Amino acid sequence: MLTQERRRKILDLLEEQGSVTVARLSEEFNSSESTIRRDLVALSQLGKLNKVHGGATVLSQQFLKNEDTVEEKSLKYVDEKVAVAKYAASQISDDDFVFIDAGSTTYLMTKYIKSTKATFVTNGIAHAKKLARKGCKVYVLGGQLKDTTEAIIGLVAASNLQKYNFSKAFIGTNGISEKQGFTTPDTDEAMLKAVAVERSFVAYILADHSKFNKVSAVTFAPLDAGCIVCDRCDDETLKQKSVIKEVV
Structure with a gap:
């Protein structure tokens, strides 16, 4: 080797x-x-x-300089992401108005959604197609398309998002830390995630265990802004300072 x-x-x-x-x-x-x-x-x-x-x-805390492509992300921690995705999907009811963030775990989540009468808004192109094929009512945000993550981002998308009031939002993150909260490397994506958290009655942050004690360039929400859904969390300090649902 x-x-x-x-x-x-x-x-x-x-x-x-x-x-x-x-x-x-x-x-x-x-x-x-x-x-x-x-x-x-x-x-x-x-x-x-x-x-x-x-x-x-x-x-103890790693700084993330680069971001994997959608394809690279989809190959990592697959079993853990599936467990998170299944639980997240089970939280949706038919009367919900839901935001689904672009990302590999949220994309897996669309496969397991059974409440097809709920209404969805997403900035993920692949997510929208998957939801539409299931017969769901889905709105796609307008804005700039980011090639590496296949996400709609930018000021136009954030402005569109401002008018909605979501019962639930499901959001991906690149890093989770006690001090910096939820982080992501792209300022435009961070802006959109921040608006989604702000406009949601309940925000679920979906993550596998590798995201803990990682920090990326931009904070989009503090640690107490949402419920973390993960396969496991081994950090007792984070458990005490946030709401965490471990699904494995």
């Missing part, structure tokens, strides 16, 4: 488990412990992890 590939997989494993030992990594990647130690030193110097005696731990 090439060095860069092994180091990428070390980071993936660390993100999933929170901490790893040199012995475990040596066995996992069939590499000597000295090689693994060099990997951990290099990754620590790059600011990717905390190197500790005998292994490494995930950074």
Whole structure:
């Protein structure tokens, strides 16, 4: 296995488990412990992890500089996202007026919606098509199309959203932290998410466990602004300071 590939997989494993030992990594990647130690030193110097005696731990709070494409997001934490999506869909009633944010978990959610008499507004092109095919009444926001996330964003979309009063909103996030709240890397997307939270009676923030203690460039809502629906949360401080529904 090439060095860069092994180091990428070390980071993936660390993100999933929170901490790893040199012995475990040596066995996992069939590499000597000295090689693994060099990997951990290099990754620590790059600011990717905390190197500790005998292994490494995930950074207590990671800053997200880049955003994955829709395709890349759809391949990560699939089982966890499905569990979150199923629970979120079950919260919709026929008399609801719902906003559904663009995103991989919210897209999965559309598959499991049974209350087809509810009315939906979305900024996700794929989401709108899926809802329409189910026979739902769905409105699509106008505005600028962001290619990487296939989301309608910008001032026009935010202005359109301002006139609605939603009973429920289902919103994705890139990061969740105690201090910075819910964050996302794009200012235009953050503006739209902020309006959606503000205009909703109940806002559900959908996230898998990898989003906790991550911070992206722009805060769109404080931690107490919505109910977090996640597969699991291992951070007791966040549990005490927010409303969290764990579904796995």
